[in-house]
Amino acid sequence: MILLLALAFSISAKDTPDDGGGSITVNVYNIPEGTARIELSRLEKGDMLYKEAGLIPIFKGECDDASVVDGIGYLYRGKAIAKDTFYIAEMEGFVTSSPQWFNKSRITVLIFLILFGSVVLTYIQLAKKNPEGLFIRKLPALDAIDEAVGRSTEMGKPVLFVPGLEGITDAGTLASLTILEMVGKKVAEYGSRVIHPNFDPIVMTTAQETLKTAFAEAGRPDAFNKDDVFYLTYEQFGFAAGVDGIMLRERPGAIFLQGYFYAESLILAETGYSIGAIQIAGTNATTQLPFFVAACDYVLLGEEMFAASAYISREPRLLGSIKGSDLAKVVLLFMIGAGVIFGTIAGIAKQGGNPTYMQIFNKMLEFLAKGAK
Amino acid sequence: MRRRLPVIIAFGIGFAMLIQYFIPHPRSEEFYNVIVQQWFIIIYAFMYIFALRSFFMHHITKVKKKKEGYIFSAVAMVSVLFMLLSGLITSRGPFFDSLYNYMIAPLQGTMFSLLAFFIASAAFRAFRARNVQATLLLVTATIVMIGRVPIGDYLWRGMPDLVEWIMTVPSMAAMRGIRIGVGLGAVATAMKIMLGIERSYMGGE
């Protein structure tokens, strides 16, 4: 075997950027043909001998040596072993590793965080000053709610409102309480009853308050019966069986399934359909949405539930995040659209022999994917 | 002052955990580990004691007042203590593992498998192609269900590829849009909590 100092095969090392220190990135260049393995060895400042330091994957030509100590100088040597010969690459200056105080690869997240944060906050301030000023389109579901409660009271049947299985801190439960307020007002106007079985005691007491104010605002404070809002049980399928019993006994004309549901959603929706009631569901539990869409007359899909409660309550905090998210969606769509158009032009230009656009486009993509590591 | 201090705490620790993400320095790594692996877990453990208390209070009152189904409450409480003691005494020995493998695991699996029955009955009694949306959903579901079993390959050779296309093109596109929407909502909510705008989790204003 002849020791051939290949000029082409070279090695370089630098402190790994954007890390907590203790790591040096080693790169090898123009790896000779037919190389089977590249062995890496390291010399610590003050030592005499190179020690073995693992392998460099051939297909990447780069690896991070994470077993170094900050502040100590190191020299690296790469040995590319081909079928019968091997090539050596060495470095001149020592390299030391050090930690960084800011991770430059996560700038994209920081920029988006600052932009989106300020947008949401400004909308909340705007909403505080003038709640009616911020436009949110009227969701068709709100008309369906009017129609359902109307038909149910025409037939002299009560309305059933099931709030889901989550506690008061769940976004879906909070939205369901706002929708309950609107349903409560409608029911009070029509002089009918709303039955509200509960899985969580705190949600129950809040629902009683909500309905009491709703009936009062509709001018019928006496019509509200506190016992219509009651605690049923805390067992998942026991709750479903209990609510089924109420459906079969009370035969409500309209059923609302609003909140965060689990696997029991199916039992509720099925029995509700079998007694011929109009069912309006709404949930932020994406796993249950397919079943509700198949079994109910109307479904508020995830975000639509929050938009509906923002529309009803005009509550500044809710309006702020809905409007903020909407603006962010527009910005994202423009970004993706512009990226796609630029990407296709760069692709065509590249075919036409002018790769510069392509490099710019890859740079942009790389900037976005930075934080991925 | 009593009302403002919790909001300041929430902002302080929230902001610290936020900027920690951008600082790779070992000091920030240590801060992250101490907070997440000690402070959060200790508070979580104490809150668990609080949840435990309401669990036992609920069942004890039911037993004391001989309310309907109080025997089951007694059974639930005995089960908690039985599992806890067997875990502590045998320090998670084979008896404790058997309790998990032959009681908890089968019960959990059976509970989840109940849904197979409910889906079947809802399929017949409630899943209606009442509008374009529900029809699209039921047709796609049928294709996926057929494509994912061997019979699908024999009905039509291209069936598995069709299912794969449904999963990697239309379904992925919609899931990506839904995920962006849900993500934006979740970030907005987390920001409101950190900045003290959203305080409902602390039990009302």
Place this chain on the structure above:
Amino acid sequence: MGFWQRFLQLDRKWIFLGIAIVVIIPLIKPIGLPIKPTKPVIDLFTYIDTLGPESGPVMVVTGFDPSTMPELMPMEQALLRHCLTKGIPVISFGGLYPAYIGMAKMAIDEVSADFPDKKYGEDYVFLGFIPGVSAVILSIGIDIATTFGNDYYGTPIDSLPMLRGVKNYSDISLVVDVSGTSTPEYWLMYAQERYGVNIGVACTAVSAPAYYAFLQSGQFVGMMGGMKGAAEYEELMARKGYPTGRRNATIGMDSQSLAHLLIILLIILGNAGYFIVRRGERRRGIIRRKR
């Protein structure tokens, strides 16, 4: 129209009975519906089939608990059986989280019972759980002996004859992650990207679509998705005349197929009745105000 109305109000208990029968019968008397292996499973099977007693060991990583056992246990057992039949040295790794060790032990015990001639320590090895998740994957790349110290039964790694020449990933011919969670992505990031070792994946039907992208880009050598993937692997084993033991996945597949067909039938019948009843009502002037 009375029949259809009564038909639609069929008590749900009959439907429950229907599902139970459709699932139970094939388990007692398997029908043996034909199974046609697909490309991802064939790729995984052929890659392992090309290995032999002299090639580097295959590492089977357990990553599931009782809730995903019906889909994933048959996969792990098929992989272990395939390696032991071909004499390929196999390392069963008990997993990146403590919850999986019970499943790993159950799999290796049941399969090794069918191979009395294979000796522990020479033909197969069982490594226990080590905390650290991604740190564990990385340190296997440096040195297996220092990472684990000793195997599940407490015997030191370097006293196991099979692992004598095996230092790290460069000596391992394939890692197959049998997982119900997203751990295959960790193996791609920390094992393949960093050390270039080949990775195969065996996952639940739900997470299979997410891994198609990695399959097409060649990062995964092959993939078994859901109980259908396991049944296909068992079919490939049988076609090569390898002993398959009780083909749990294939038997399960019969029940799965019949259950799916029943549910599709129920949807069609339910909707047929619905439209007939509605047309009847419309003709008799009782128009339910339906959007």
Place this chain on the structure above:
Amino acid sequence: MSISTSIWVWMAALLTLMVYSFLYKDNPFYRLAEHIFMGLSLGYTLTILWYNYIIPRVYEPLFLPPHQWSLIFPILLGIMTFGIFSKKYSWLIKYPLAFYVGGYAGLRIPLLLQSWIIRQVEASFLTPDKFTSLMSSINAILIFAGLFATLIYFYFSKKREHGFGAAAQVGIVFIMVAFGAAFGYTVMARISLLIGRMQFLIHDWLGIM
């Protein structure tokens, strides 16, 4: 026909049958099984909490040398949750709650932004290498259109008229296909679990087949 002789297998089989009795109707056997399940799983979680968290993270660092006295502060904060037991000091629980919920909110913001938003946007970029074949170009354009229409569907700041309404209609088509696929997979997963339970009863318990 070799019925299992292990008391454990019989226990698991009985509990399985008790849960399935709910399919007939909600009955005492089902409620007994459910309460056993609730109690055992709560006890199991407490044991795991004790061995994997409280002992290695709280007890040992505090009471064994080298004593980490700084742990006193999180423990004090934790003790404040007991304030809820008395009407007078119920406001005390606000502090640990604020620390925990506020801290996690701050921690989740960059992670959510990275994986739920930036990663999805980056993946939606149509790089020329996606246009290798005719089929992959059509797919790439379809994916882009689907994403576009889905986001329009969940856009609430504009009335749904003419062009805007049409885009929302296209959006709901993609969403319903995605829900149909999710529906199919959920059915498959639940039936696999049912098969697993039935195999246990028939094979492991009754020993048939």
